[in-house]
Amino acid sequence: MQAATTTSDLAIISPLFIVCAMGLVALLVAVFTPKDSFKGWLGYVVAFGFALALVAVVWLWKQAPLTLSNESLFFALSVDHFGLGLTAVILIGGLLAALTAVDYLPSQRSDHGEYYALVAFAVLGMMAMVMSADMLTFFVALELMSISVYVLAGFKRQSAFSTEAAMKYFVTGSFASALLLLGIAFTYGATGSIRFTEIAEALASPQASLPIAQFGVVMLLAAFFFKVAAAPFHMWTPDVYEGAPTSVTALMATGVKVAAFGGFARMFLTAFGDARFRTGDLPWETIIAIVAVASMFAGNLMALAQKNLKRMLAYSAIAHTGYIMLAMLAAPTSGDGTVWLGPGLIFYLLGYTLASIAAFGVASVVSGNDVEDVNEVAYAGLAKRSPAHALILAVAMLSLLGIPLTAGFIGKLTIFAEVLDGSHNEYLWIVVVAVINSIISAFYYLRVILVAYMRDEAAERPIQLVSSRSLTLAAGLAAFLTLVVGLVPSRALMASGKAGGSLADSKARAASTATVNDVHTEADAPATASAPKATKL
Amino acid sequence: MDPNYAPYVPVAVVSILVVGLAAVILLLNRMLGPRRPTREKGIPYESGVDPVSHPRRRFSVKFYMTAILFLVFDLEVVFIYPWATRFKAWLADDAFAPVALGSMLFFVLVLALGLVYEWKRGAMNWE
Numbered sequence: 001m002q003a004a005t006t007t008s009d010l011a012i013i014s015p016l017f018i019v020c021a022m023g024l025v026a027l028l029v030a031v032f033t034p035k036d037s038f039k040g041w042l043g044y045v046v047a048f049g050f051a052l053a054l055v056a057v058v059w060l061w062k063q064a065p066l067t068l069s070n071e072s073l074f075f076a077l078s079v080d081h082f083g084l085g086l087t088a089v090i091l092i093g094g095l096l097a098a099l100t101a102v103d104y105l106p107s108q109r110s111d112h113g114e115y116y117a118l119v120a121f122a123v124l125g126m127m128a129m130v131m132s133a134d135m136l137t138f139f140v141a142l143e144l145m146s147i148s149v150y151v152l153a154g155f156k157r158q159s160a161f162s163t164e165a166a167m168k169y170f171v172t173g174s175f176a177s178a179l180l181l182l183g184i185a186f187t188y189g190a191t192g193s194i195r196f197t198e199i200a201e202a203l204a205s206p207q208a209s210l211p212i213a214q215f216g217v218v219m220l221l222a223a224f225f226f227k228v229a230a231a232p233f234h235m236w237t238p239d240v241y242e243g244a245p246t247s248v249t250a251l252m253a254t255g256v257k258v259a260a261f262g263g264f265a266r267m268f269l270t271a272f273g274d275a276r277f278r279t280g281d282l283p284w285e286t287i288i289a290i291v292a293v294a295s296m297f298a299g300n301l302m303a304l305a306q307k308n309l310k311r312m313l314a315y316s317a318i319a320h321t322g323y324i325m326l327a328m329l330a331a332p333t334s335g336d337g338t339v340w341l342g343p344g345l346i347f348y349l350l351g352y353t354l355a356s357i358a359a360f361g362v363a364s365v366v367s368g369n370d371v372e373d374v375n376e377v378a379y380a381g382l383a384k385r386s387p388a389h390a391l392i393l394a395v396a397m398l399s400l401l402g403i404p405l406t407a408g409f410i411g412k413l414t415i416f417a418e419v420l421d422g423s424h425n426e427y428l429w430i431v432v433v434a435v436i437n438s439i440i441s442a443f444y445y446l447r448v449i450l451v452a453y454m455r456d457e458a459a460e461r462p463i464q465l466v467s468s469r470s471l472t473l474a475a476g477l478a479a480f481l482t483l484v485v486g487l488v489p490s491r492a493l494m495a496s497g498k499a500g501g502s503l504a505d506s507k508a509r510a511a512s513t514a515t516v517n518d519v520h521t522e523a524d525a526p527a528t529a530s531a532p533k534a535t536k537l
Numbered sequence: 538m539d540p541n542y543a544p545y546v547p548v549a550v551v552s553i554l555v556v557g558l559a560a561v562i563l564l565l566n567r568m569l570g571p572r573r574p575t576r577e578k579g580i581p582y583e584s585g586v587d588p589v590s591h592p593r594r595r596f597s598v599k600f601y602m603t604a605i606l607f608l609v610f611d612l613e614v615v616f617i618y619p620w621a622t623r624f625k626a627w628l629a630d631d632a633f634a635p636v637a638l639g640s641m642l643f644f645v646l647v648l649a650l651g652l653v654y655e656w657k658r659g660a661m662n663w664e
Contacts (some may be wrong), residue, residue, distance in 0.1 A: 024647065028650060028653065030654075031653075031658055209541035212541070
């Protein structure tokens with residue numbers, strides 16, 4: 001064993017440790033400082049922690065795929081490009097979301113230090129979720145994320161609205177967790193394993209009891225649809241997005257969605273990537289296609305009727321879930337059943353994260369003076385009052401709509417191209433549906449810009465802005481990055497392609513586990529060489 | 538029948554037996570037992586407190602805090618106990634011993650910080 005070429009386990013999981021430490025620090029600071037003192041500086045501390053973890057992730061990315069030498073960790077976490085890439089997206093989202101809260105929370109009379117601890121723990125759960133390589137790690141990570149976000153949704157304790165949001169999220173979320181556990185139990189019953197790669201192996205053998213596994217897959221799919229807010233399971237989304245404090249909604253729309261998509265995409269493609277599951281008796285591809293179409297229509301049509309910006313963004317999030325799901329249909333398979341992802345899913349999640357943070361950032365800015373209903377009155381004439389914020393809002397809306405020169409456009413283009421290439425035009429109809437939906441969405445996205453630029457401020461209720469440098473910085477940075485990624489997408493696309501392609505390594509990784517102690521020497525060379533080049537455009 | 542379901546046959550048999558036995562006992566009790574109901578006999582605890590009250594009756598959140606504290610430390614023991622029984626065997630393995638000790642210390646540290654938080658927030662003050 002050559003110790004020089006391997007990175008120690010502690011270094012490999014250092015991003016998780018850094019974020020966990022930040023959460024604990026924030027928790028202790030919250031309780032040891034006077035109750036009514038300004039707690040916003042903790043936001044900077046936690047954001048610094050996320051930045052530090054991001055640096056660690058970039059450092060690890062250069063050496064990935066990494067293998068952990070400790071056996072229990074080795075089977076629990078897979079620190080490959082896929083996990084690291086999505087972790088980076090989550091950390092960017094978490095960093096910007098933490099900055100939006102610094103001055104927003106005091107304006108809502110909810111400035112408690114625990115907020116930042118909970119944000120750090122939620123982000124920790126998300127990071128572990130996209131890296132998890134077995135069902136139990138996955139479940140624990142998902143619960144850590146979910147429980148932290150349930151509390152955050154009800155963080156504005158004096159508001160019945162916020163409490164109701166937390167209650168609804170908790171009840172539906174717990175139901176989804178129960179379905180997930182049931183799914184895990186059934187797949188374990190059918191395969192005798194909780195590790196993704198071993199489940200795939202067991203299912204490939206002829207003695208596998210497919211009906212039981214398929215029942216489990218249906219349960220897992222339902223939990224997945226709940227967590228990403230896909231159409232028949234989306235009812236909680238508008239109420240929760242609207243009721244939760246806006247900085248929490250920003251985290252929910254970005255981090256939770258990225259983690260759920262990343263974690264479940266890895267689970268389905270690694271454990272159930274078998275052709276019999278994707279297109280056979282009970283094809284999850286078809287289920288996902290139907291749900292994607294339903295999500296696009298439900299989200300876009302309902303968004304047309306919304307007056308409240310937060311509620312409209314919630315329905316738009318449902319529609320975007322539909323677009324992102326298309327990327328899972330396009331997963332290419334090689335002859336030996338190895339499945340990987342193109343750059344579309346991860347790139348789209350990055351673009352969506354940036355645009356959402358910018359949009360919710362502006363939604364927090366205009367909800368000064370404890371405004372809960374961010375309706376048109378709240379931002380009409382914003383361009384005259386505060387041109388910078390209006391510009392950020394406009395960029396966010398254009399990117400969500402998918403206008404060229406923004407990240408949203410490249411994301412949609414990549415996913416649509418992938419679906420057409422990957423399915424040999426079999427899914428042409430679904431791309432047509434998605435394009436029609438993009439056109440529908442133009443109406444409500446452009447209306448926001450119209451109201452912000454063309455309409456005058458209501459005289460009886462002037463706009464109350466939260467004056468905050470950190471909030472403007474976070475939203476502005478997000479909008480700026482949206483444009484940068486849209487104008488020069490090549491690096492982000494290449495990284496996303498590398499991340500998606502690294503899913504194909506899971507088989508090589510499983511094969512190299514015969515004796516865990518030999519993993520070090522094996523993993524460095526052949527695993528990277530076999531990664532397919534999935535970049536396009 | 539699909540041979541995959543063979544291991545579940547005993548489960549099905551037991552389920553049917555349990556439900557059937559319960560039904561038979563209840564039915565026999567109903568048919569054979571003499572019944573002279575009074576109001577006192579009708580309540581769930583014949584000589585206890587009346588358990589029925591308004592569902593929205595308020596009770597102190599302190600009970601809840603105590604229950605949470607108990608659960609946390611109860612579960613801590615559940616984790617530590619099996620760890621402790623295996624620890625001696627792990628000590629022999631030079632590579633794994635520090636990992637075994639370190640991960641448990643980290644777990645206890647996180648819980649201890651949680652305890653500090655609770656204590657300082659006043660969850661343990663009854664008054």
